[in-house]
Amino acid sequence: MSVSPGAMRCRRARHATAGARADCAAVSVRAMNGMHGMHGMLAVLAALLAPALLVASADAQLLRPPLPRGETRPIEAAPPPDAPTASPPTPALGETTSIRATVLRADGNHASGAISRIDDRGVALRAADGAEKRSEWRDVLGLLVDGDARGTMDGPGWIVLADGQRLPGAEESNASGWRWRQPLLGTIEPPSGSIRALSLEGAAPPPPMPGADVILLRTGDRLEGFVSRLADPLPIETHAPGAPTLVPMSSVAAISFVTGDAAPDPTRRRIWTSDGLVIDAAIVRYGGGDAMTLEGLSIPGAAEATIPLDRVLAISGEIAAAPLAQRSMTAIETPQGAVQRYALTPPQRLRWPDERPNGTKDEAERVLERGEWPLGLQPIAFDGPAILRIEIDAPSTLVATLRLPRDRRPLGRFEVVARSGGATTGPLSLDDGRREHEIRIEAVPPAIEFEIVDTGGGPVQDGFVIERGVLIPKSNSGASDRGRSDR
Structure with a gap:
């Protein structure tokens, strides 16, 4: 054929x-x-x-x-x-990098969009339809770049200042003295009088002691005394009479300074980046392109810095708020939980990229160090049926997202009820059809409680995550209603 x-x-x-x-x-x-x-x-x-x-x-x-x-x-x-x-197309010089973010407002009416402009007064986001919505710093908790990224220390060591600023990097010694090399800021002179902790080669600083600096050597030995200045060799004044002891920096693993904690300056913006940098600036400016400018830094040798926009994780606003994850919390067994559960899961402070923490106790404690999470907003996970009790020390407004964990699917519908001071919020139903709720709850001392109520499907897989949870003091909870500007 x-x-x-x-x-x-x-x-x-x-x-x-x-x-x-x-x-x-x-x-x-x-x-x-x-x-x-x-x-x-x-x-x-x-x-x-x-x-x-x-x-x-x-x-x-x-x-x-x-x-x-x-x-x-x-x-x-x-x-x-x-x-x-x-x-792949190469962006033209000066072309705006599209980074999506969310402005967290004190009233819970968060705004989302691509970052368009940032200046000393506030931030503007561009929606999908091209409309630009502006929020003033005085009305917001902060700007949070979308995603689950958390800063990771870029460099063999890091410095933590008394007010929570973090400078990941490495030491750099030369004829002019001891310096610190920070990838985004360059070579800087750390303000030794305001350093809380110094880590070389990633070693965990020793526990601080009242009235003395503590130096951890690479051998594991410790020295106590007073570090008068950062230099190589490191001068340490001990209680023994005589000249200071000189210790080569090459033998030092970490130092905890007697410097106490200091509150951040509320008039300055705090910026978190993906390399672990946490830095304060008087003014943040962005008008397009692929980088923002930080003006008025408090770090000697780095009065101004340019930060790639895609490295930024968050910028603080002016509304004072306490991250919910930093409060004391406990799990309380309920009658139905005592019958149906074989074990009670305590509250967990989550680590990314995993939804559930699986590290060692030391790793979990390091995650909780103040300032490491953008805006301090570490998620909290909880399993039920049980009650999560979070201690409250002043009348506040809780603003948060209550959602299902991403690493599981519910085997049915269950409900969450929140209670504080006799007032009840909910029940809030969670299942595959409704995976999250934006909540705003008036909380009063001594606590706010979240109870998981099983609706008949059994307790397996009944659990929730509190995300972006903040407690806004009553003096600030109405600030977002004043002077609002949506230009």
């Missing part, structure tokens, strides 16, 4: 155009009309399938490894055989 020249051309087609495919269809019809019996049908099928088989064979090199579970990839058209490999 012979096949027409038109069908042969269809076989050789590798990337048929719409017109070519129509011609092939016409050829197939003519072949069917002129053929009889089984051999004729097989010939027609061969003519139809040959182009697809040739394309699959020629483009086998385009196949990519399978995606991880839960991820998707758009279907892409194969390029012509001789087409050059496409390169």
